[in-house]
Amino acid sequence: xxxxxxxxxxxxxYSAMAVPLILGGNLSGQVVYTDLDPDIVLNPLPACIPxxxxxxxxxxxxxxxxxxxxxxxxxxxxxxxxxxxxxxPSNYNTNRMELFVYNDNFVGGNDGFVDLFTSSQNIGPxxxxxxxxxxxxxxxxxxxxxxxxxxxxxTEYQFAALRLKVGPNKYYxxxxxxxDSVADKITIHDxxxxxxxxxxxxxxxxxxxxxxxxxxxxxxxxxxxxxxxxPNQEADKFQLxxxxxxxxxxxxxxxxxxxxxxxxxxxxxxxxxxxxxxxKCGGEFSEFSALQNFTxxxxxxEGEASDNAEGIMVFPNPATNSIIxxxxxxxxxxxxxxxxxxxxxILSGKLSGIAVNISSLHSGIYFIAVSANGNTFFKKIFxx
Numbered sequence: 001x002x003x004x005x006x007x008x009x010x011x012x013x014y015s016a017m018a019v020p021l022i023l024g025g026n027l028s029g030q031v032v033y034t035d036l037d038p039d040i041v042l043n044p045l046p047a048c049i050p051x052x053x054x055x056x057x058x059x060x061x062x063x064x065x066x067x068x069x070x071x072x073x074x075x076x077x078x079x080x081x082x083x084x085x086x087x088x089p090s091n092y093n094t095n096r097m098e099l100f101v102y103n104d105n106f107v108g109g110n111d112g113f114v115d116l117f118t119s120s121q122n123i124g125p126x127x128x129x130x131x132x133x134x135x136x137x138x139x140x141x142x143x144x145x146x147x148x149x150x151x152x153x154x155t156e157y158q159f160a161a162l163r164l165k166v167g168p169n170k171y172y173x174x175x176x177x178x179x180d181s182v183a184d185k186i187t188i189h190d191x192x193x194x195x196x197x198x199x200x201x202x203x204x205x206x207x208x209x210x211x212x213x214x215x216x217x218x219x220x221x222x223x224x225x226x227x228x229x230x231p232n233q234e235a236d237k238f239q240l241x242x243x244x245x246x247x248x249x250x251x252x253x254x255x256x257x258x259x260x261x262x263x264x265x266x267x268x269x270x271x272x273x274x275x276x277x278x279x280k281c282g283g284e285f286s287e288f289s290a291l292q293n294f295t296x297x298x299x300x301x302e303g304e305a306s307d308n309a310e311g312i313m314v315f316p317n318p319a320t321n322s323i324i325x326x327x328x329x330x331x332x333x334x335x336x337x338x339x340x341x342x343x344x345x346i347l348s349g350k351l352s353g354i355a356v357n358i359s360s361l362h363s364g365i366y367f368i369a370v371s372a373n374g375n376t377f378f379k380k381i382f383x384x
Contacts, residue, residue: 031207032069032173033192039213040064040188042080045322045355059083068164068173068193075105075164076175079134082184084324091326093142093315095183097152098134099160106131108161113137116151117159117174117203119231119258124172124200127161140183142315154181156215157189157230157260159203169197174204176230178215182316189213189230204233209281211289212238215260218384220364222269222297227277229289231260235279242275244268245293269299295362298340312370318382321359325351325370327377334372338381340364358383 044060061081065074077100085092099114101107106129109115114130114137117123137160138150152158155178162173173193179186190213194201212235215228227240235257241250242264255262257280267273274293279286313326325331336356338347346361356368361383370377 030195032195033206035190043185044082048084057085080186095140097137097183097186099137100134101131104165106163114160117161119204120233121203123161138179138183152179172201209284209286211278211286217294223267224265226263228261232279234281237280240277245272267296269296271296312377314379318384320384322357331372337369339367
């Protein structure tokens with residue numbers, strides 16, 4: 001049996017870009033808000049090299065610790081774990097996200113699961129709490145039949161409720177995360193707590209007016225794109241500006257304050273665009289977010305390859321950074337090419353195990369062709 005258990009270095013919980021801000025904005029106390037910029041992404045990727053006729057197992061995990069009140073003591077921990085194994089020729093995969101609770105702290109939830117809170121939901125005395133060891137946030141298992149569990153599975157910008165104990169005092173707060181559809185990646189965006197003993201806080205409340213965190217761009221076509229950002233509990237509305245790079249001025253849109261996305265249309269094909277967004281809170285405007293870029297799809301959508309997926313399975317799909325290719329064939333020594341909808345080869349190389357890095361691709365639809373032992377298999381993939 002081939003076994004590869006490797007633990008990546010623990011991520012440093014605080015950096016120069018994790019900035020706590022103490023602000024008035026809650027009538028029951030003060031909100032202490034920390035924006036993780038850039039977001040913390042836990043996306044473990046085991047290095048599996050299947051050997052025909054043999055069993056194999058490999059796993060990897062990433063761990064991030066949170067010091068909510070910046071006193072030098074870790075209060076909570078988040079683990080993302082991915083494992084692959086084979087009882088040849090069948091392949092299996094289990095992913096899980098857990099929230100570790102330290103000392104006398106608690107999270108909103110019960111029966112070993114973390115409860116999901118939505119924007120503006122009240123967090124305070126009266127909510128269900130648990131401090132059981134490593135309660136689940138999300139779980140995904142592939143063993144011929146997919147099994148999934150956890151309220152945070154396949155969610156964006158949702159909240160876990162926290163209760164922090166310091167001496168005799170108890171403080172309520174929130175943690176905002178996004179978890180993908182197969183629980184192999186978690187993005188930690190920001191967190192906050194109310195600095196008054198036993199005072200409630202609304203999920204997403206920051207106590208100030210800030211530009212929203214950017215979630216990216218999806219559904220890019222030759223003439224449109226969907227722009228994504230985090231909801232902002234303080235926002236009355238957003239101002240969204242976009243333009244083609246080097247061509248003309250900004251197009252400016254007002255967007256409702258409870259929105260977290262906007263599809264823009266009428267774009268030119270095969271063109272570079274940039275956009276930014278800011279928040280309006282009453283009569284106050286935040287600064288703009290950092291400038292974001294994307295490229296629209298090609299002007300022609302001809303030559304699309306057939307989606308002959310017999311013989312291979314790809315997941316996660318959609319994917320962000322990497323994909324894992326499973327097959328009953330021995331493809332570990334094969335080659336791959338990734339092409340766009342026009343048939344233009346974007347990436348190619350030799351397979352090293354069964355993982356392919358696609359982080360350099362723009363968001364969109366592609367085809368991967370895997371060639372091994374005289375056979376070629378095609379699969380449509382979606383890059384987020």
